[in-house]
Amino acid sequence: MSRQLETLTVEAVFARWPFVQQQLADNGLGEIADRPGARLAEFLDTDQLDDLDGFIDVMEDFLGANEEKVSEVTITGGRAKDGSPEPVAELTVKVGEVICIVGPTGSGKSRLLADIEWVARGDTPTGRHVTINGQVPDDKWRFSAEYKLVAQLSQNMNFVMDLSVEEFLNLHAESRLATDPEQKIQRIWNWANELAGEPFALDTPVTSLSGGQSRALMIADTAVLSSSPVVLIDEIENAGIDRQQALDILIREEKIVLMATHDPILALMGDRRVIINNGAMQKVIEPSEKEKANLIELRALDEKLMGLRHRLRMGERLDEI
Amino acid sequence: MRFVTVSGPPSSGKTAVILKTLEHLQKAGQKVGVVKFDCLFTDDDELYRKNGIAVRKGLAGALCPDHYFVSNVEECVQWGLQEGLDVLVSESAGLCNRCSPHIREVLAICVIDNLSGTGTPKKIGPMLKAADVVVITKGDIVSQAEREVFASRVHMVNTKARILHVNGITGQGSFELSTLWTGAEETATVEGKKLRFSMPAALCSYCLGETRIGSDYQMGNVRKMDLDLPTGFKTDGGPQELGPMDTGGES
Numbered sequence: 001m002s003r004q005l006e007t008l009t010v011e012a013v014f015a016r017w018p019f020v021q022q023q024l025a026d027n028g029l030g031e032i033a034d035r036p037g038a039r040l041a042e043f044l045d046t047d048q049l050d051d052l053d054g055f056i057d058v059m060e061d062f063l064g065a066n067e068e069k070v071s072e073v074t075i076t077g078g079r080a081k082d083g084s085p086e087p088v089a090e091l092t093v094k095v096g097e098v099i100c101i102v103g104p105t106g107s108g109k110s111r112l113l114a115d116i117e118w119v120a121r122g123d124t125p126t127g128r129h130v131t132i133n134g135q136v137p138d139d140k141w142r143f144s145a146e147y148k149l150v151a152q153l154s155q156n157m158n159f160v161m162d163l164s165v166e167e168f169l170n171l172h173a174e175s176r177l178a179t180d181p182e183q184k185i186q187r188i189w190n191w192a193n194e195l196a197g198e199p200f201a202l203d204t205p206v207t208s209l210s211g212g213q214s215r216a217l218m219i220a221d222t223a224v225l226s227s228s229p230v231v232l233i234d235e236i237e238n239a240g241i242d243r244q245q246a247l248d249i250l251i252r253e254e255k256i257v258l259m260a261t262h263d264p265i266l267a268l269m270g271d272r273r274v275i276i277n278n279g280a281m282q283k284v285i286e287p288s289e290k291e292k293a294n295l296i297e298l299r300a301l302d303e304k305l306m307g308l309r310h311r312l313r314m315g316e317r318l319d320e321i
Numbered sequence: 322m323r324f325v326t327v328s329g330p331p332s333s334g335k336t337a338v339i340l341k342t343l344e345h346l347q348k349a350g351q352k353v354g355v356v357k358f359d360c361l362f363t364d365d366d367e368l369y370r371k372n373g374i375a376v377r378k379g380l381a382g383a384l385c386p387d388h389y390f391v392s393n394v395e396e397c398v399q400w401g402l403q404e405g406l407d408v409l410v411s412e413s414a415g416l417c418n419r420c421s422p423h424i425r426e427v428l429a430i431c432v433i434d435n436l437s438g439t440g441t442p443k444k445i446g447p448m449l450k451a452a453d454v455v456v457i458t459k460g461d462i463v464s465q466a467e468r469e470v471f472a473s474r475v476h477m478v479n480t481k482a483r484i485l486h487v488n489g490i491t492g493q494g495s496f497e498l499s500t501l502w503t504g505a506e507e508t509a510t511v512e513g514k515k516l517r518f519s520m521p522a523a524l525c526s527y528c529l530g531e532t533r534i535g536s537d538y539q540m541g542n543v544r545k546m547d548l549d550l551p552t553g554f555k556t557d558g559g560p561q562e563l564g565p566m567d568t569g570g571e572s
Contacts, residue, residue: 124497
C-alpha cells in the first residue's frame, strides 16, 4: 500500500484527501467521521484499505487531469490489408483542427478511429503507433473511466435517461466533477439552442427533444463537459442543426475533431481530409481554392433542397422548383 | 491454458462480446472454447459451435446457478486442457446480483450495458466489484454524456478495474479486449483456488461459506456436469428437476 493509510488518523486522511469522507459515507461507513482522532485501520480491514488507496490514486489522477493537456495526436503509419506499408507514414492532428475521413465501406475507417481510441502501439492489426504530444502515452488512456481519448457523436445515438435537460446536464457535470457546473450548464444550453434553431427549455425532458435538438445538445455537451480531447463525429445530418457552428463550438472548446463523412459540404468544411482504402491512409489532402469556392455553390444547392423540403412539409406541390 | 471468467446481467451482451473477442484469437491460430452456464435454457452453444468454438453447456435447472458453477468449474478447466485449448472462457448467465463467479488469480470480466441504467453498477454488486476488467456495451446508441456518466458509476463501484467499451455488433473494442485475454495468467487447475466472493446460502457446502474448489470440499446438493457425452448426442437443453442428475453437455 503506497500511502500507509493504516497508520493515519481519520482526521489526517480527511484533511489530505477531502473526497474520502464522501466515499466512506457512500459505502455506509459515514460514522467513521465521528471519531476523527482514531486510526483508519480501526474501521477498515486490509482489503478495504487497499480499495480506498486505489480510490485515492484514481481521484488524484482525475483531479490532476488538467495539468497535461492534449495538444496534438500523431498517427504513425503501419501496414495496409495486403501487408504493404501504409502510404501516409505520419499524420499529426492538432487541437482546433477538423479532419475529415473518407473512404468506401470496409476500407478501414473504423480501424483507424479504433487505433486512435486504443492509442495503438504497434499492437493492433494495422501495426500503427499513436503518440500524444509527441510522447508514448500512459496506459490510463486505454483503461480508465475518465481518460478516454475519444468522445463519439453519431447519428444512432439517443438519450435514454428519463431526466430534464437540466437534471441531465447536472448529472454529467457531477460525474465529471466539473468546476462551476451552473455556468457550464448555462453555456451548453445556450449553445444547443443556437445550434438547433428551435429553442427548448431547461426543464424539457431529454427524451422528448427533436432529432435536431438532441444532436445540438449532444454536441454542446460533448464540447463543454466531455474530458476527451478528440471528438469523433459520424456524419451530422443536415436537418435541424447548424453544422458549421457545431464544428466552431467544438474548435472553440479546443477539441480535435475527426469526422467520418461522405457529405460533400461537411468534407469541404474540414481543414484536411484523409483518404482511406485497403485498410490504410492513402493520402491527406487539403481543400483547394477551387473546392472552397465550390463550397459556396454547394451551400446554395443545399439551401434550395431544404427549401423544397419545407414546401413539401407545408403541403405544396413541387411543379416549380 | 488461459482461463477467463465472464459474468454480467442478462442481455448485457456477454455472448456477443465473447464471440467477437474469440474471433481475433482464432484468427491468430489459437484454439478456443467456451463453457456456457445458464439457468433454464440457452441455445448460445449453437452460436459458439457455428463459429468453430469448442463448447459445453451446463444448465443449473432447479439448483442455485452460482453453486452449480463453482461445483463444476474445475471439471470444465480439465475438459479445456484435454481439448488442448489455448483459451477457455466460462460464461455465467442467470447469476443473482448477490453473486460473482470470479476466482482469485483467474482473469475476471464483467459485461454491463449502457442501457441498463445508471443505478445498475451499484445494484449488481460482487460480479462487478470483483472484476479485473469491466466491459461496457451498447455505447453506440446512447449519448456521449450517458456513456461518461455510466463509466463513472462503474468506476465508483470498482475503482481498480480496467474499463473497456466494446460494441458487440461491430466488434469495435473486441480486439483490444482480446489482448487482455492472451495476456492472462496460465491456469492448469482451479483446484484449491478461492472464489473472490463467498456465495449466498443454499443447500450445499458452499452455503456454509466454503470457497475452496474441488470435489473434496463439496457436500450436500452438488451436481456434476457430464462433459463426456458421445459425439452427436444432443439433449433438449430443458430444465432439470432438482436432484443429482447429469445435464447439459453435448459435443
